Amino acid sequence: MSPSSLLFTSSPHVHSGDSIPRIMEMVIWALLPATILSILVFGWPALLVIAITTLAAMVTEYLLLKIRARPSTLGDRSAALTGLLLALTLPPHSPWWICVAGAVFAVLLGKQVYGGLGFNVFNPALISRVFLLISFPVEMTTWPQPVGLFGDAALSLGNALALIFTGHLSPGEVMDAVSSATPLGQYHVEVISLGKTVQEAMGGSYSFNYLNATGGLIAGSLGETSALLLALGGIYLIKKRIITWHIPVSMLAGCLVPATIFWMVDGTHYPDPIFHLVTGGLVLGVFYMATDLVTSPVTPLGQIIFGAGCGLLTYIIRTWGGYPEGVSFAIVIMNATVPLLDQYTRPVVYGKAKKKA
Amino acid sequence: MGIVASVLKKFHGGVHPAGHKELTERCAIESMPMPKRLVIPLHQHLGAPSEPVVKVGDKVFKGDLLGKEGGFVSAAVHAPTSGTVREILEHPIAHPSGLTMPCVVIEPDGQDTWNPQLKGVDDPLSLDPVDIRDRIKGAGIVGLGGATFPSFIKMSPPRDKVVDLLLINAVECEPYLTCDARLMEERSREVVEGIRIMLHALQTKQCIIGIEANKPAAIEIMQKAVAGETNIQVVTLPVMYPQGAEKQLIEVVTGRQVPSKGLPVDIGVIVHNVATAVAIRNAIQLGQPLLKRIVTVTGRGIVRPANLEVLIGTLVDDVLAYCGGLKPDTVKVVMGGPMMGLALYQTNVPVVKGTSGILALLRNEAPESKEHVCIRCGSCVQACPIQLVPCSMAWFAKTDQIDQLPGVDLFDCIECGSCAYVCPANIPLVHYFRYGKLSWQAKERENKKRELTKQRTQSREERLAREKEEKERKKEEMKAKMAAKKSGGAAADEKTEAKPAVNKTGSTKEPAATESKSGGDDKATRAAKAALAAKAAKAAKEAKSAQGSES
Ligand code: SF4
């Protein structure tokens, strides 16, 4: 056989078939049930928010690479995933410009300025959410009651379009359930600021129901809703070896262990760990945000420390911080420690273990 | 407690590539017909090349020496059949950079006549271990698993090391390959005979044959073959790549790790490939040097996959032709297994002692794919059996940050390819590691050269300084002599005279002390002290320069 016709590449000559698009697609698949549920729970506006954000992220990626005259990376699906993840952190009635601004920020400043996928330091979706939260605190903390897609209180598609694109409903229409507090917001205002007990706060004007919270029928951002479906998706990802158990387990422990301790010491001022687990973005953060491959450590020990830090910071911010929800901040802060963690948590190399005495 | 762990341990990481052994596992070993030409490289082993001992036109017998060892880590090369030496030339061989090597070309005479002087031993166990080692060395036997390390070295453990365990590597964890499995199925008696000889030569009491569970036929046959042996045991291992890597196999069986930069013998283990055992048996019992080996010719690009017994020096082209040739869609031909084998640039290269397989991959088996950026997924970290962080090693190598490479333990990498196998970004990690290793070695050579030049200049400077000191000392002596010629009461003068020498050498204490002690008129002592001081200064200087070169 003539020399030039043979491939002369380095070993190994077989490959597992794993690829970046496949990983991204798996994560999107894992998110799908919870995404669909959030649309069922929050109705047409939710669908619009998700569609606009995801599309905007993809368009931004496409245009940026066009400008930089680089080959398109839309095929790797990471822009779509970033858009979807960002959408899931937004309030269900977010106006269109929040969605677009968030998506552009995530892809441009969260990812491409660093040189694209693989080089970004912070989780693009979360850094963008933090940006939105600081820049547009009102829009980012307006939580509508879950009214469903088809129920009596549900908005029609026309109304939803009007709401998202103009900020109010079609003329002559009035929204029934305008807004409410998230359980964490409730806790933050009533217990932390007003000094009530947990029981008073949750049993009063707002009745907190664990089953609803687990199933996703409570106020909150799109992806904060169904802890159960998100967790199932996360377990699927671990099963499929897209992510490992290290970050989810350590992050849950980092948040729930202190929650349990404080609750046992003073149950009137500190809500129980289940409350922390099923409310807010903890489960979304645990399985989909903290585990973002690019912005988490590559070593097992590094992942455990990283996860524990994320969980602990989440609890600290929720309990003593200025914001009701701390998952995004916690993860973004821990993202900054990743290079250091990677450097100092390298495994013990074969044959270099210290001899036992 | 023996060295063998009571339960099998698991080594870290590892991958599960598809086996593809079904292509050839039922193909009995066939002898390939004599080719028209044999091209025998003089360098087919780890270490120094052999030196040719024949010339063009020589008639050789089968088993005649063609090249003798060129160094300690080296192996002899023999004529695989009888015939005429036609050429000694640079011929393409399987090499990562597509290089050529000096090869001896033999035209077989078709008689296949053995050198009549080659004789085996009827009772190998009566031989002295040293004698066995010499015979193994003379037979040019190298590790047949692919690493091609000269076997006699492994059979000569250092005197201060006790070998507790002979581990026979019959794992064959590389996908596609079945040559070791077939060997065990068809020649189990020879394997056991070889093991007995090795145990005797090593003066070792225990042998374990490690076979992966995906070779049930071989396991059954080997178990039967060792049934009567009290000190040989067959152990079935779970399937996991790279279990056949020496370090991993040792870890699984003994639960211990070979120290980094160390050898298995450091923890009392010697590992030999199962085919090596048969080669050793043939060398001792039949007197046959290593002339042939079993090669699995496989892959979906091969028309008729087979296990062939092939003479060393047979061209891959001839082997492929014998197996019906390549299918048109073949894009890659690999020598060895798919995980660690070498892609061939051209197929007119000879089969060598380390050729365990010839693998032809179709386009869809060997997807040529683009390298993406690392997404830091950590899959490579999970897969690495040595517990390295492949993504950082590759990054440093790729960006030429050569100084960082030892810090990330690049040199512990066994190039098993597990990391690259799983990498979703398709980064050719092993390629970067090889590149990194070569770059580091090149840099080391540079440094050594510079160090040598520095040392030369330094020693020249030192010599000049010494000469100067010598002159000064002579002057001093002259002065001392003159002083001695003067009257006895000149102690004060001596003190001032001694001073310059003291200052110059920089160590003021000792000479000053001697002055007060000697009290003056002992000129011999004084001269000796001056010399001593000069010596001390030189020693100090040397120590300093040594420190400098270390840092
Ligand atoms: S497997 Fe590939 S993409 Fe993943 S961390 Fe390692 S080098 Fe990077």
Ligand code: SF4
């Ligand atoms: S090739 Fe080297 S770095 Fe990669 S898995 Fe094997 S030993 Fe580890």
